[in-house]
Amino acid sequence: MSSTLTDLFRCPIVQAPMAGGASCPPLAATVSDAGGLGFLAAGYKTADGMYEEIKHLRGLTGAPFGVNVFMPQTRHADRAAVDLYRSQLTGEANWYDTPLGDPETGWDDGYEAKLAILLDDPVPVVSFTFGCPPRMVFDRFHRAGTYTIVTVTTAEEARAAQWAGADAVCAQGIEAGGHQGTHKDDPATDGAGIGLLSLVVQVKDAVTLPIVAAGGLMRGSQAAAVLALGAEAAQFGTAFLVTDESAAPEPHKQAMTNPLFARTELTRAFSGRPARGLVNRFMREHGPYAPQAYPEVHHLTSPLRKAAAKAGDPQAMALWAGQGHRMARAMPAGRLVEVLAAETEAARAAMSLGSTA
Numbered sequence: 481m482s483s484t485l486t487d488l489f490r491c492p493i494v495q496a497p498m499a500g501g502a503s504c505p506p507l508a509a510t511v512s513d514a515g516g517l518g519f520l521a522a523g524y525k526t527a528d529g530m531y532e533e534i535k536h537l538r539g540l541t542g543a544p545f546g547v548n549v550f551m552p553q554t555r556h557a558d559r560a561a562v563d564l565y566r567s568q569l570t571g572e573a574n575w576y577d578t579p580l581g582d583p584e585t586g587w588d589d590g591y592e593a594k595l596a597i598l599l600d601d602p603v604p605v606v607s608f609t610f611g612c613p614p615r616m617v618f619d620r621f622h623r624a625g626t627y628t629i630v631t632v633t634t635a636e637e638a639r640a641a642q643w644a645g646a647d648a649v650c651a652q653g654i655e656a657g658g659h660q661g662t663h664k665d666d667p668a669t670d671g672a673g674i675g676l677l678s679l680v681v682q683v684k685d686a687v688t689l690p691i692v693a694a695g696g697l698m699r700g701s702q703a704a705a706v707l708a709l710g711a712e713a714a715q716f717g718t719a720f721l722v723t724d725e726s727a728a729p730e731p732h733k734q735a736m737t738n739p740l741f742a743r744t745e746l747t748r749a750f751s752g753r754p755a756r757g758l759v760n761r762f763m764r765e766h767g768p769y770a771p772q773a774y775p776e777v778h779h780l781t782s783p784l785r786k787a788a789a790k791a792g793d794p795q796a797m798a799l800w801a802g803q804g805h806r807m808a809r810a811m812p813a814g815r816l817v818e819v820l821a822a823e824t825e826a827a828r829a830a831m832s833l834g835s836t837a
Contacts, residue, residue, distance in 0.1 A: 485648050485690040485712050488544045488605060488627065490515035491821035492707060494692055495813070496717030497548030497607065498658060499523030500798070502728040505533055507813055509540035510725050514817035517605070517713070519546040524778075527593035534603060546605030546629070547598060552588035553610065553775060561771035566780060568769055572762070572796065576787035583776035602626045607650060609661045612637070618645035631661035631694075633673055635686035642687040650715060651676070651683045653695025657718045657802035659755040660746070667772050670754055671746055677709060684710040698804035700823020707824070708831060716820065718802040723813040731794040735760075736801060736808040741794075744805065750785065750798040752777030758799035762788075 486492070495511040497503050497519035508518030520537060522530040530547065537545060562583050573580050598606055599620055606621060607629035621628050622645070630641035631650045638649045640663070652661050653676025660673060674682065676695035683691055693706035694715035703714035720726060722733045735741045741758040748754060749767040753774030757763065762784075770777060781798075788796035809816065 485627070485692070489517045489713070491817065492703065492713040492824070493517070493817050493820050494713050494715040495519050495720045496694060496715050497521040497546065498717055498721060498728075498800070499548070499550070500800070502721045502726045504725070504727040505537040505540055507720065507723065507725040507727065508545050509537055510813040511720070511817055512543035512545050513541050514814040515821065516817045517544060517546060519548055519607070521548050522594050523548065523550040523589060523609070527590045527597055530594055531597050534601075544604035546607055547603050548607045548609060549591065549594055549598070550589045550609055551611030551613065552591045555587055558771060558773070562773050562776050562780065565769060565771055565773075565777065568766065569781065569784065572784050576784055576791065576796065578783045578787040580784065581779045581782045583773070583780045585775075585779040587775065589775070598626070599624050605629065607631065609659070611663045612641050612644050612646070615645045629692065632683065633660060633662045633679070635682040637663050638683045638687045638689070642689050646689065648690040648692060649683060649687065650692040650694055651679050651711070653677075653679050653693075655696025655803040656694055657696075657744070657756050657805070658800040659751065659753055665753050665772060665774060676706065680706050680709045680711050696802040696804045698802070698807040700820045700825075701827040703820065703824040704827035704831065707828065714824070718805050718808060719816065719820070720813060721801075722808045722810045723816055724811070725813045729789040729797070731789065731792050732797060732799055733810070735794045735799050736805045741799065744801050744803055748772065748777065750778065750781050751775065755798070755800060756802065758801050758805065760797070760799060761795040
């Protein structure tokens with residue numbers, strides 16, 4: 481196991497594990513080879529699918545990389561609310577000529593099978609989202625030589641991760657694109673997340689673990705800011721979504737800087753759990769009625785989203801994006817790592833010069 485987080489990269493740039501398509505072996509390999517830390521997303525894949533991606537990635541790079549795993553979800557949804565939402569989506573299914581998905585597909589995302597593979601054939605880093613495993617899981621990964629990270633959105637979640645035995649935390653601010661990695665999904669807290677700068681300080685005060693800062697970051701100057709506050713690395717998602725190696729659908733990439741999509745919002749429309757994306761027709765029409773039901777709603781809407789992507793229609797796709805999406809720069813992922821690293825160093829040098837002036 482790496483003794484410190486900084487052993488895993490040459491520059492403190494982490495590529496976010498974007499479940500649902502964007503993260504792929506070529507993207508993760510390119511980022512890691514360029515000196516950052518690339519990630520695969522195991523979420524929404526079978527255990528065998530995850531293993532095949534890891535095998536592909538290992539064939540592309542010998543540099544450290546990470547795999548992100550979703551924690552199992554508790555069956556808590558009101559089935560009547562899910563059935564009502566299904567009826568509201570009938571028109572969408574007819575329009576895109578596709579059946580709606582089965583909300584009963586599964587709550588554990590193949591969690592145990594994925595852990596078995598990752599422990600049998602260890603990878604350098606494993607991170608967890610939507611909760612924190614018990615101490616025995618971290619103990620097993622430590623014995624396997626794997627560095628572990630837990631996504632947190634509050635100081636309380638960070639303390640729980642430290643107590644359980646995680647090696648580091650990824651502090652995710654409310655600005656982040658995609659799902660909010662909260663450990664408990666509570667409608668009462670929708671939109672009440674903490675901004676990244678405040679969150680990094682609060683987590684830094686709460687735990688002694690290394691911090692990866694995530695949430696709307698698009699420039700090296702922003703990375704320098706979170707590093708100055710005590711983070712050891714900065715995680716970028718939306719910035720890598722538009723790179724050449726990203727496997728995100730082309731309509732998703734184009735929407736990042738399309739003036740038609742001017743802002744982001746948190747919504748349950750696509751998955752039943754708060755996630756930040758570009759405001760489109762589907763979000764406007766269905767977001768207000770989507771129940772708290774993850775992953776049931778995710779499975780329900782999955783065929784619709786795939787059909788819309790196949791048709792090149794961004795108005796019914798989950799266009800996950802952070803608040804800084806308009807600053808996206810389309811270029812090769814390796815070049816983006818180099819640019820972000822250079823911007824980060826320049827900003828840190830300017831800060832240092834300013835402090836001595």
